[in-house]
Amino acid sequence: GAGVSQTPSNKVTEKGKYVELRCDPISGHTALYWYRQSLGQGPEFLIYFQGTGAADDSGLPNDRFFAVRPEGSVSTLKIQRTERGDSAVYLCASTESGFITDTQYFGPGTRLTVL
């Protein structure tokens, strides 16, 4: 079956611009996670959705970052007024139910470059 997909695979933008990153989870998975991975580092948690609601957004670095999942499936991570420090790979993962022992299946990521 299809895995987690993310679009675009690469995004280059200029400082100050707005970007949207999309995640399509595995069909039927109720939990969805966003992580950010800087070069040479492990993924860093950003936000977790259970269904349509953000159950934990403690990892969002500031109010320029926002994510939605209006129908409990596709999610969009939105970054306003991008800064060079936002450059990273943004990873999305989904799980069947959100239990801590559920396997998180990751997408290939979106590489964001802010010039």
Next chain:
Amino acid sequence: GESVGLHLPTLSVQEGDNSIINCAYSNSASDYFIWYKQESGKGPQFIIDIRSNMDKRQGQRVTVLLNKTVKHLSLQIAATQPGDSAVYFCAENRIYNQGGKLIFGQGTELSVKP
């Protein structure tokens, strides 16, 4: 502060040898640990997990050992193959977390020489 980290950033092994990748964690309340493999340009891929009520768990060619006394986790790969070349991350989940928020370590890059 609380963290999940790795002892070595790089590991080079000969094809056919066994590999051991280590990880230290600092929070004794951690309940669940996972090893992920990440190839270049791809997302992390689940390898094996272990709960805190276990000391050892085996999969296909992989074994995870958990030493709660010294807060240490290791991944052993038997008969390492070129396809095992990747960055390996340990990740931690904590029982009091809501949902499956993972805390990842920095990663170890495994290079397999033919």
